[in-house]
Amino acid sequence: xxxxxxxxxxxxxxxxxxxxxxxxxxxxxxxxxxxxxxxxxxxxxxxxxxxxxxxxxxxxxxxxxxxxxxxxxxxxxxxxxxxxxxxxxxxxxxxxxxxxxxxxxxxxxxxxxxxxxxxxxxxxxxxxxxxx
Numbered sequence: 333x334x335x336x337x338x339x340x341x342x343x344x345x346x347x348x349x350x351x352x353x354x355x356x357x358x359x360x361x362x363x364x365x366x367x368x369x370x371x372x373x374x375x376x377x378x379x380x381x382x383x384x385x386x387x388x389x390x391x392x393x394x395x396x397x398x399x400x401x402x403x404x405x406x407x408x409x410x411x412x413x414x415x416x417x418x419x420x421x422x423x424x425x426x427x428x429x430x431x432x433x434x435x436x437x438x439x440x441x442x443x444x445x446x447x448x449x450x451x452x453x454x455x456x457x458x459x460x461x462x463x464x
Contacts, residue, residue, distance in 0.1 A: 336354065336357050337357060337358040337359065338354040338355070338356070338357055339354075339355060339356040339357070339358060339363065339395060339398050339399045340354075340355055340395075340398065341355060341391070341394035341395045341397075341398045342394065342398065343373055343394070346371075346373065346374050346375035350375060353366055354366060355368075355395045356395045356398075356399060358399060358460060361459065361460055361462075362407075362457055362458065362459060362460060363396070363399045363401055363405075363456075363457070363458040363459075363460055364457055365392060365395055365396070365455055365456045365457070365458065366455060367410075367412065367453040367454065367455040368388045368389075368391040368392040368395070368453065368454050368455065369384070369387075369388050369391070369447065369448075369450040369452065369453045370383065370384030370385060370386070370387035370388040370391075370450060370451075370452060371387065371388075371391065371450070372387070377449050377450050377451075381419060381422050381423070381451055381452070382422060382425070382426050384450060384451055384452055385423050385426040385427075385452050386426055386429070388452055388453065388454050389426070389429075389430040389454065392454055392456065393430070396456075396458060399458075399460065400460065400461050400462075401458045401459075401460065401461060403430060403431065403456075405458040405459045405460070405461065406437040406456045406457070406458045407437050407438065407456075407457055407458065407459055408437060408438050408439075408440075408456065408457040409436075409437050409438065409439040409440070409454065409455070409456050410439070410440045410441075410442065410454070410455050410456075411423075411439065411440070411441050411442070411452065411453065411454050412441075412442050412443075412444045412447060412452070412453040412454075413441065413442070413443055413444065413451065413452055414443075414444055414445065414446070414447055414450075414451045414452075415443070415451075416441065416443040417443075419451060419452070420441075423452055437456070
């Protein structure tokens with residue numbers, strides 16, 4: 333098996349080590365980013381939902397930047413929300429701070445019952461700039 337081309341952000345979060353996963357992998361011109369939650373560096377969640385979403389996006393952006401990408405390179409997005417019926421509108425008030433104006437990448441929103449103490453998670457597939 334060939335060695336994975338793993339991308340780590342400048343500050344490794346405790347969750348990567350604790351759960352033994354790669355933040356992102358480069359493969360065939362794309363960057364596959366693991367789900368990012370609103371975790372502080374010690375792995376604990378931000379208490380406020382808006383702050384959790386902002387931190388998740390900041391964590392995502394740090395990984396994208398480490399690979400030479402930005403959110404503009406995202407082509408597919410999946411978000412996971414605990415109790416989307418009551419959290420969706422709050423979450424969506426934060427999204428424009430990071431995505432700007434439409435058109436947005438493709439997105440799939442999934443309601444879940446558990447995210448290990450978090451309420452929001454975002455994962456993306458991005459095109460690597462050298463593949464453009």
